Amino acid sequence: MILSIESSCDDSAIAITEIKTKKLLFHKKISQELEHSVYGGVVPELAARLHAEALPKILAECEPYFKDLKAVAVTSTPGLAVTLVEGVTMAKAIAISLDIPLIGVNHLIGHIYSLFIQKESQFPLTVLLVSGGHTQVMEVKSLHEIQTVAKSMDDSFGESFDKVAKMIGLGYPGGPLIEKLAKDGDRLKHNFTVPLHQSPLIAFSYSGLKNAVRLAIQKADGDTSTYKDIAASFEHIATKHLTMKLKKYFKTNPPKTFAIVGGASANLYLRSQIKELLKPHNADLLLSDLKYCSDNAAMIGRVAIDMYENKMFTSPHELSSAPRSSL
Numbered sequence: 001m002i003l004s005i006e007s008s009c010d011d012s013a014i015a016i017t018e019i020k021t022k023k024l025l026f027h028k029k030i031s032q033e034l035e036h037s038v039y040g041g042v043v044p045e046l047a048a049r050l051h052a053e054a055l056p057k058i059l060a061e062c063e064p065y066f067k068d069l070k071a072v073a074v075t076s077t078p079g080l081a082v083t084l085v086e087g088v089t090m091a092k093a094i095a096i097s098l099d100i101p102l103i104g105v106n107h108l109i110g111h112i113y114s115l116f117i118q119k120e121s122q123f124p125l126t127v128l129l130v131s132g133g134h135t136q137v138m139e140v141k142s143l144h145e146i147q148t149v150a151k152s153m154d155d156s157f158g159e160s161f162d163k164v165a166k167m168i169g170l171g172y173p174g175g176p177l178i179e180k181l182a183k184d185g186d187r188l189k190h191n192f193t194v195p196l197h198q199s200p201l202i203a204f205s206y207s208g209l210k211n212a213v214r215l216a217i218q219k220a221d222g223d224t225s226t227y228k229d230i231a232a233s234f235e236h237i238a239t240k241h242l243t244m245k246l247k248k249y250f251k252t253n254p255p256k257t258f259a260i261v262g263g264a265s266a267n268l269y270l271r272s273q274i275k276e277l278l279k280p281h282n283a284d285l286l287l288s289d290l291k292y293c294s295d296n297a298a299m300i301g302r303v304a305i306d307m308y309e310n311k312m313f314t315s316p317h318e319l320s321s322a323p324r325s326s327l
């Protein structure tokens, strides 16, 4: 079995996964959404302190599995520097005390493997990753061959939902709150400009849309009855930006199997629009279970199985937690 730890942002999670069967035997996540909600975003030092409380609590529940552990895995990059180090330090201590190999997992590859929890992996894939930290398209040939072909030049898709929710005063995380508010709104009420619609670049940008939404909120002058239309129009244009750029990319790189991963891949409007986009290509769409879209340790454990089988280990004095890394 492999014990895996995730602490790259505001979720403390630990999983136990059986190597041979890929079965998830244990998974527990303690989220900090409530604690960060009053600030409208994640406060790194607060997050680190909460990880230091939550991770040992979850680890205590894993004790019955200790004797069967063959390796310990941990998200080592990318993420918040002060929170990554909480998981990495714990993983090193476990590796040293149980004398088992240590596996440092890239969080973005973790999101890709959220598609394969309790399943065989399936490649090649074209993947759209939409999370709080990233918006990128990747061509994934295998665990070792991942090429990023488009990414955001500023804010990420999920982050723009968080910021709009903060402007409206909804709390954090903004994604699910905006999605809920948008349900009864008119998507066509506000004609926000689609970012980079005239640019030939296959890239993403959300800062301009965020500012256009800010102006619409200011114009509403506290009339909260208009917020549902603003939320719906924002969600519509934020999604249209993704589908327009993907459509352009597909002209030269038609997808065979496409996947959406990351916290924001739980968004049902986004899922429906991508489904429509894939129809003319007859491409399959892979999605993670809703409970594994956002950060979790089960996806880290699933990558770790493939890394274990490829003997991709790091010694405890070499593994560092790097806040930034590219794929």
Ligand code: KG4
Pocket (backbone or CB within 6 Å): 009, 130, 131, 132, 133, 134, 157, 158, 159, 161, 162, 173, 174, 175, 176, 179, 262, 263, 264, 265, 266, 267, 268, 293, 294, 295
């Ligand atoms: O993958 P994740 O849990 O953390 C990162 O790796 O960043 O993604 C969290 C992000 C947050 O920005 C959150 O607002 C967004 O995913 N999110 C959503 C939805 N659910 C979560 N965005 C849009 N619609 C949703 N339903």
Ligand code: ZN
Pocket (backbone or CB within 6 Å): 107, 111, 131, 132, 262, 263, 294, 295
């Ligand atoms: Zn994530």
